[in-house]
Amino acid sequence: MIKNYIGNFKNLLIKIQRYNSVHYRFYSSVKDYSISKTRNIGIIAHIDAGKTTTTERMLYYAGHTRRIGDVDDGTTVMDYLKQERERGITITSATITFAWRNYRINLIDTPGHVDFTVEVERSIRVLDGAVTILDAVSGVEAQTQTVWAQANRYNVPRIAYVNKMDRVGARFGKTVKEMKYKLGAIPLVCQIPVMQKDNRGNVLFCGIVDLLDMQVLDWNKDPKGSIINKTPLTDKYPIMGIYNEAIKGRSSLIEALSEMDDNMLDLFLSAEDHMKISVEDAKQALRRLTLRGKAVPVFCGASFRNIGVQPLMDAVIDYLPCPLDRPVPIASLSGDESVEILPKENEKLCALAFKVIHDNKRGPMVFVRVYSGKLDNHMTLYNTNTQHKERVNKLLQMYANDVEEIPSITAGNIGVIIGLKETRTGDTLIQFNDSRKSLRLQTIDIPAPVFFRVVEAAGISEEKPLEEALKNILREDPSLHVHIDQDSGQTLISGMGELHLEIVKDRLLNDFKVKAELGKMRISYRETVITDKIDHTYLYEREVMGKRVKAQISLTITPLYENDQGSFKEGGNRITLNLSKKTIVSDELDQSINSQETNELINLSFEEISNAVYTGIISSLYRGPILGFPITKLSINVHSLRLFGAESTKTAISTCASQALTDALKGRNLVLLEPLMNVNIDVPEEYLGVVLGDLTGTRRGNVLGLETSGNVFDNFDNNIEIYVPSDSTSFSSNNNNDTVVNPKRVIHAHVPLSTMLGYSSSLRSLTGGTASFDMRLSSFGIMSDDRAKAVIREMQGGF
Numbered sequence: 001m002i003k004n005y006i007g008n009f010k011n012l013l014i015k016i017q018r019y020n021s022v023h024y025r026f027y028s029s030v031k032d033y034s035i036s037k038t039r040n041i042g043i044i045a046h047i048d049a050g051k052t053t054t055t056e057r058m059l060y061y062a063g064h065t066r067r068i069g070d071v072d073d074g075t076t077v078m079d080y081l082k083q084e085r086e087r088g089i090t091i092t093s094a095t096i097t098f099a100w101r102n103y104r105i106n107l108i109d110t111p112g113h114v115d116f117t118v119e120v121e122r123s124i125r126v127l128d129g130a131v132t133i134l135d136a137v138s139g140v141e142a143q144t145q146t147v148w149a150q151a152n153r154y155n156v157p158r159i160a161y162v163n164k165m166d167r168v169g170a171r172f173g174k175t176v177k178e179m180k181y182k183l184g185a186i187p188l189v190c191q192i193p194v195m196q197k198d199n200r201g202n203v204l205f206c207g208i209v210d211l212l213d214m215q216v217l218d219w220n221k222d223p224k225g226s227i228i229n230k231t232p233l234t235d236k237y238p239i240m241g242i243y244n245e246a247i248k249g250r251s252s253l254i255e256a257l258s259e260m261d262d263n264m265l266d267l268f269l270s271a272e273d274h275m276k277i278s279v280e281d282a283k284q285a286l287r288r289l290t291l292r293g294k295a296v297p298v299f300c301g302a303s304f305r306n307i308g309v310q311p312l313m314d315a316v317i318d319y320l321p322c323p324l325d326r327p328v329p330i331a332s333l334s335g336d337e338s339v340e341i342l343p344k345e346n347e348k349l350c351a352l353a354f355k356v357i358h359d360n361k362r363g364p365m366v367f368v369r370v371y372s373g374k375l376d377n378h379m380t381l382y383n384t385n386t387q388h389k390e391r392v393n394k395l396l397q398m399y400a401n402d403v404e405e406i407p408s409i410t411a412g413n414i415g416v417i418i419g420l421k422e423t424r425t426g427d428t429l430i431q432f433n434d435s436r437k438s439l440r441l442q443t444i445d446i447p448a449p450v451f452f453r454v455v456e457a458a459g460i461s462e463e464k465p466l467e468e469a470l471k472n473i474l475r476e477d478p479s480l481h482v483h484i485d486q487d488s489g490q491t492l493i494s495g496m497g498e499l500h501l502e503i504v505k506d507r508l509l510n511d512f513k514v515k516a517e518l519g520k521m522r523i524s525y526r527e528t529v530i531t532d533k534i535d536h537t538y539l540y541e542r543e544v545m546g547k548r549v550k551a552q553i554s555l556t557i558t559p560l561y562e563n564d565q566g567s568f569k570e571g572g573n574r575i576t577l578n579l580s581k582k583t584i585v586s587d588e589l590d591q592s593i594n595s596q597e598t599n600e601l602i603n604l605s606f607e608e609i610s611n612a613v614y615t616g617i618i619s620s621l622y623r624g625p626i627l628g629f630p631i632t633k634l635s636i637n638v639h640s641l642r643l644f645g646a647e648s649t650k651t652a653i654s655t656c657a658s659q660a661l662t663d664a665l666k667g668r669n670l671v672l673l674e675p676l677m678n679v680n681i682d683v684p685e686e687y688l689g690v691v692l693g694d695l696t697g698t699r700r701g702n703v704l705g706l707e708t709s710g711n712v713f714d715n716f717d718n719n720i721e722i723y724v725p726s727d728s729t730s731f732s733s734n735n736n737n738d739t740v741v742n743p744k745r746v747i748h749a750h751v752p753l754s755t756m757l758g759y760s761s762s763l764r765s766l767t768g769g770t771a772s773f774d775m776r777l778s779s780f781g782i783m784s785d786d787r788a789k790a791v792i793r794e795m796q797g798g799f
Contacts, residue, residue, distance in 0.1 A: 033104035035343060035412040036322050040369070042093075042108040042123050044151065045133035046141035050163040050303050052076055054133060055096075055109045057309040061226065062098040062105075064399070068224065068306075077400045093119045093355065095367065095398045095414060103317050106414045110147070117146060118479040118496065122425055122444045124150050126354045126369035126414065129320030130158045131312065136170035136300070140178040142680055142774030148183050155327070157290050159297045159319055160185075161312050165193050165205040166302035173727040176298055180722055186295045188256055188286065191311065192249055192725050193300050194218070196239055208300055208308055209233060209242060211250045213279045216242070217311065225306025245725065250274055252723030257285040259720055260294055283318055290319045323412035329371050331428070334438040341371045341441070343411045349373030349381075351409075351429045352441045353420075358472040365396070366417045368409070368429065371441070375409040375417075380432040384439050386422045389432055393419030425478045445568060446478045449494035450675045450753055450777060453501055454519035455482075455508075456491065462515045466491075469512035473504060480504065485628060494524055498757065523754045525791065526572075526673040526780045527624030528633045529665055533558050538660035540652060549652035552642035553613070553660045558635045565779070572632035572780070575617050577610055578639045584609060585642050604650060612650045613638055616657025625662070626670055627795050632780060633673070636661065672788045673780035675753040681763070682744045683771040690766055692747065699759075701751035708745060744771075750778060 043051045056069040056076050069076035077096070093110045108127065110120045124130065130151055134140060151158055162175050172193050179187040194207040194216060207218035214233045221227045235243045251274040257264040264277075264285040271277055289295040297319050301308015329341040331350065341350045355367035368375070381390045396403045396416040409415035423429065426443035430436060457466040470482050470493070481494040495501040498521055505518045534557040541550045566572035584606070604612075617636055624631045638657070679701070683691050695701040756775060763771050783791065 033099075035345075035410070036324055037102065038104045038106070038322050038412050039316055039320055040106045040126065040128045040323065040412070040414060041316055041320055042110055042120075042127045042130045042156075043133060044110050044120060044124070044130050044147040046135065046138070046143040046147075047111075049133045049135045049138075049141070049144070051109055051133050054131075054161070054163065054303040054309060054312070055107065057225065057303050057306060058100075058107070058313055059096065059098060060224070061310055061313065062100050064096070064098045092116070092357070093123045094400045096400050097397055097414075100313050101317050104413075105313075105316065116496070116500065117150070118446060118477070120147050120150055121446075122354045122478075124154050124156055125442075125444050126352060127154075127156055128323055128326050129316070130156050131316065131320075132158050132160045132296075134160060134162045134175050134179070136162050136164045136172055136175055137167045138772075139171070139175045140182040142682065142772055145182060146774060146776070148185075155293055157293055157319075157321055159290065159299065159312075159315050160187060161308075162298065162300040163303050165300050166305050166307070170205070171727040172300055173725040176722070177724050179296065179298070180724075186256075186260075186720055187298045187722060188253055188289075188295045189249055189298045189723050189725060190253065190286070190315070191299045191308075192245060194239065194242060205302055205305075205307070208311070209246045209249075210311065211246060211253055212282050214246060214250065214275075217308075219305075219307050223306070225309065228310060247275075249723055249725065252721070254282065256295070256720055256722070257282065257289070260289055261285045263288070287319050291321050291325050329441060331439050331441045333436065333440075339436070339439070343372055345374050345411050347372040347411070348434055348436070349375060349379075349429070349431045350439065350441065351375055353423050353427045353429060354425060354444065356423070356425060356475050358476055362394075362418050364418075364420060364423075364472075364475065366420045366423050367398075367414065368417055369414050370409050370411055372411050373431070374411065375415070377407050381420070381429045382432045382434065382437065383420075383423050383427050383429055384437060385427040385443075386424075387437070388422040390420045390423060390429070392417050424475060444478075447496070447777065448524075448571070449479060449481050449496055450524050451497060451501055452481075452492050452494040452522050452524050453505075454490050454522075455493050456517050456519075458515035458517060465512070465514050466508070466516050469508055469514045472512070473507065477504075483622075493518075521757060523675065525627070525629045525675070525783075526632045527626050527629050527670060528559065528631060528673055528780075529557065529668045529670050530559055530782075531557075531669050534664050534668065536660065536664035538656065538663050540656035540659055542652075542655075548647050549649055549655075550644040550647040551652045551656035552644075553638060553653075553656050554640040555660060555664065556637045556639065557661075557664055558637075560633045560635050566633060570618065571621055571630050573621060574635045575614065576635070576637045577613060578637055579610060579613065579641060585640075603646070604648075604653075608650060609641070609643075609653060612653040613641065613657045616654035616659075617661055619654070620658040620661040624670070625665055626672060627792060629672075631665075672783045672791060674783050674787075674791075676750050676778045676781045677753050677756060677775040678778040679747075679749045679751045679756070679773060679775045681747040681749070681771060681773040683747065683767060684744055687767040687771060688745050688747075691763070691771065694762070694766060695747065695749055695751065699751055699755035701749045701755075703747060703749045705748040706745060707748070751775070752781075753777075 043055055045051050052071055059065045059077055060068045065077060093108050095106065095108050097104065097106050099105070108123045110123050132144070132148065134144065160179060162172055164170060165172060176187050176189060179185045190211055191208045192211065193205055194209060195203050196206045197203050207216055209216050216231045216233050216237065218229050219225045219227070221229055233243055233246055237243050254268060254274040254277050258268040264281065267277060267281055286297055290297060297315060299308065299312050299315055301312065303309055323343045330338050331341050332338050350372045351368045351370045353366050353368050357365050359365050375395065377392060377395045379392045381392060383390055395406050395409055396418060397406045398416055403416070406415065428439060428441045430439055457463040474480055474482055479496050482491060484491055493501065493504065495504060501521065508514045508516050536557070537552065537554040539552045560566055560574065566574050617638070621631045681691060692703065696703060759773070763773060
């Protein structure tokens with residue numbers, strides 16, 4: 001009886017504590033949350049792995065919300081857009097700040113759909129660590145591999161959480177094994193699931209075993225999961241086999257830590273017993289390996305059933321880095337000079353804008369990560385990318401769609417600025433009086449769009465609202481492109497995929513209230529020339545606004561080698577300016593630009609001339625001569641430039657370079673290129689034949705290989721023995737018959753993008769919804785003559 005009273009009293013205290021903390025907010029500048037007690041983390045995963053469901057539980061247990069949001073009901077805090085709640089998926093990354101164990105956590109929940117990979121890219125760019133969520137039934141999926149590769153690119157430390165352990169067919173051991181083979185990771189299992197049969201003989205997930213402190217954790221006392229019951233694990237534990245499996249798991253964990261960490265090796269040699277290694281020593285070794293990217297701690301749970309989330313939150317604090325644990329960012333200055341950006345509040349301000357959203361009331365909201373110094377309210381800033389002066393009107397702390405005004409954002413933190421007019425994703429911000437005007441942090445790579453649609457206003461009165469809406473959407477989403485077709489005068493909007501452009505259409509109509517019509521989905525092709533070599537000299541001479549302008553340029557054009565993908569920033573081309581002060585000649589004086597007299601007459605520096613030439617070449621590459629698609633796969637070498645005194649303005653030089661390239665390509669052997677996609681399809685064995693037939697038939701696919709799922713990659717360290725828990729007890733409605741799950745087959749293929757429109761629905765129909773796929777742009781391949789003629793007829797026939 002007394003125990004019951006004590007238990008009820010503890011439950012009441014927990015609820016009172018949660019109620020009192022629900023409305024608690026803390027500022028970025030609060031000294032209690034030092035930079036060492038800050039975690040900037042992201043949730044990354046394949047679509048429908050449970051990212052938002054897990055995040056909603058984190059917010060509830062941290063006392064940020066009074067109720068647990070549900071994705072299916074559209075009541076989540078993180079998925080606040082109307083489109084997200086209607087479709088039940090995350091479309092835009094959402095940022096929220098909350099406290100756990102007296103630590104500050106800045107969390108970003110990212111999308112899992114391939115069309116919104118850019119949202120993941122720009123989030124990972126500013127994160128210090130990540131939680132990768134895996135579906136225990138599906139294992140490592142296509143988009144899991146994509147986001148994992150993105151995190152690898154930025155060397156972001158990760159922990160893994162195997163979710164949905166309550167689902168039929170959940171296999172924890174299989175998922176851990178796939179992390180090793182598919183992701184090339186070294187997974188270190190820190191928890192194992194507790195499975196128990198009910199009175200009907202069904203095996204149910206009812207808790208987890210913590211292998212570090214050898215305790216069984218269950219959440220049976222509270223349906224919302226707020227109370228964790230901890231039971232020391234001994235050989236007397238009622239569920240047969242759990243104790244022995246836990247001993248095996250802890251021994252394997254300590255051995256793996258000893259092989260990779262010298263400090264742990266010394267402790268192990270002294271103790272000579274796996275079980276004598278203290279919990280704290282094991283945690284410290286795990287943290288060191290995680291921060292170095294050598295291993296990935298693995299946890300398990302079922303977020304929807306409120307099991308396993310609090311230990312995951314503890315793991316974020318214990319194993320993921322604070323800003324001080326990360327390598328010091330390197331920023332570039334003019335020329336080849338670089339400088340370290342130290343994460344200290346007393347340093348000069350340096351911040352990166354990683355996201356922009358448009359709010360109808362507040363205007364543009366710029367999300368920033370402050371790397372050094374302190375960003376104060378009403379501060380005057382300088383954008384080193386756009387070279388514009390900006391003023392801070394307000395600073396905000398984001399809680400998904402909710403906001404709170406704050407006085408400052410300190411080094412290592414994430415916040416939002418109101419009032420910036422010219423800042424976009426990837427821009428570097430410093431204080432206006434800082435002398436380092438050319439300082440730039442590493443920017444964010446944005447892949448080229450491969451789909452486009454025509455967008456037209458419903459009437460003349462809607463043209464201005466449409467223009468403003470597109471301007472705001474473009475600023476929000478850098479993976480979108482908008483341009484005007486010079487021949488038809490139509491506005492074309494390009495994006496990453498079908499769903500991506502469908503969401504844009506929905507936002508134009510519903511969020512921005514613009515009456516507009518979007519045309520049929522189209523593929524963004526490319527153009528190139530296959531002539532061996534083109535040498536061309538072009539003289540530009542015009543009269544503009546009553547003034548004579550003149551310049552002459554010589555260049556050489558050659559196709560790139562087959563394996564040369566060109567420069568990403570130059571549209572898959574390579575532009576070389578072999579210009580020097582000796583090769584830029586003034587025709588008026590017949591001497592090089594070295595002369596002081598020539599410099600005064602031309603009134604342009606060498607850098608200004610070079611930039612004008614480069615800008616002209618880039619603008620010409622944006623529109624090809626066949627159908628107006630971008631030009632790619634060319635090497636362009638500008639080797640001489642002739643100027644004509646004051647007539648050779650920057651505009652004249654830039655226009656001359658642009659028209660020189662266009663003129664050089666006239667009448668040449670031009671061809672159309674189509675996007676070729678790397679396609680990976682996970683398909684059950686029984687549907688393999690029909691999927692291969694569809695892929696190699698009408699879709700013109702080229703199959704590169706066929707693998708068994710779970711044995712795709714072999715890029716891990718075989719010297720480290722990985723503990724993989726047994727999946728011998730699987731979920732089954734039968735008493736003692738284990739369900740046998742046959743491995744899927746993985747098809748690797750190159751397929752033209754034009755044949756992949758609507759493939760998701762087709763694949764679902766062919767396989768009864770049991771297959772999945774992902775695709776990424778591989779390259780652009782030359783079209784056959786018949787295919788090119790069909791595309792030209794279609795494009796010239798109107799939309």
